[in-house]
Amino acid sequence: MLTIHEVTVGYGDAPPVLTDVSVTVRPGRVLALTGSSGAGKTTLLNAMAGLLRPRDGAVTVDGQQLRDRDHAVDHRIVLIPQDNGLAPILTAAENVQVALVAGGVAPPEARRQTAATLAQLGLSGQADQLVEELSGGQQQRTAIARGVALRGGVLLADEVTSELDAGNRQRVLDLLHDEARRGAAVVFATHDAEVAAACAAELHLVDGRAQIVRG
Structure with a gap:
């Protein structure tokens, strides 16, 4: 609390x-x-x-x-900042995986969790794209995927x-309520x-x- x-x-x-x-x-x-x-x-x-x-x-x-x-x-305590805080030279998937591995998750499990979370946010097709190639909304969803994957208290x-x-906004809201x-x-x-x-x-x-x- x-x-x-x-x-x-x-x-x-x-x-x-x-x-x-x-x-x-x-x-x-x-x-x-x-x-x-x-x-x-x-x-x-x-x-x-x-x-x-x-x-x-x-x-x-x-x-x-x-x-x-x-x-x-x-x-x-996990923070998803407004400016997304992603590394532009990494792919969407790498941004999530790096955070998970740094938090102690084994690489194979980090890859599995990354794929699952990106899929929840409709980003499976963008997993291997560099962040700098993504639209603003896709970058936002990648940052959310990274934050949610960390399973913070x-x-x-x-x-x-x-x-x-509207559709992606509802996806994010559903995911935040799932976290709660x-x-x-x-x-x-x-x-x-x-x-x-x-x-x-x-x-x-x-x-x-x-x-x-x-x-």
């Missing part, structure tokens, strides 16, 4: 982006993180992922205060349906009201503060 307790977050000496934000991300549930562009959705996800240290308050995972990104990885996804058509049913705590940042409505809970960011809408 990931808990954000009265967290204030900002960059450098600039005024804080978020102030006194509190929320608990529970296993088995999908939390939609909403707000206008610039509201602080990515900032909050970065704090949850151990990439950004709060100025005040605490981020805890399973009762332990989160120290940094390495500590977050040790606690199986906490899965953080930042605007991962922004470039997808597996027992993961899922946080999905989105500006899409329809997508947010499909989640069990919603935290809305406005003027640097958070409002629980549902859940």
Whole structure:
């Protein structure tokens, strides 16, 4: 379980982006993180992922205060960033396989899991294409495949349906809900009201503060 307790977050000496934000991300549930562009959705996800240290308050995972990104990885916190974070000189399949092998999965099993996850996202035909040859939407789905294949205890996804058509957007939503049913705590940042409505809970960011809408 990931808990954000009265967290204030900002960059450098600039005024804080978020102030006194509190929320608990529970296993088995999908939390939609909403707000206008610039509201602080990515900032909050970065704090949850151990990439950004709060100025005040605490981020805890399973009762332990989160120290940094390495500590977050040790606690199986997976982040799918908005910019996808893929290696452009590797194929779609290689991007997923490398992450799995680095996480301790044996190469044959990594290949099997990669093929299965790419197939779930309609990317079997693009498995051997370089990332730089893929469309924006295909790159997004590859990043999602990599994040889901890692089977994190906490899965953080930042605007991962922004470039997808309705069919592929539903595929991604189904996959994120499958992860929650597996027992993961899922946080999905989105500006899409329809997508947010499909989640069990919603935290809305406005003027640097958070409002629980549902859940």
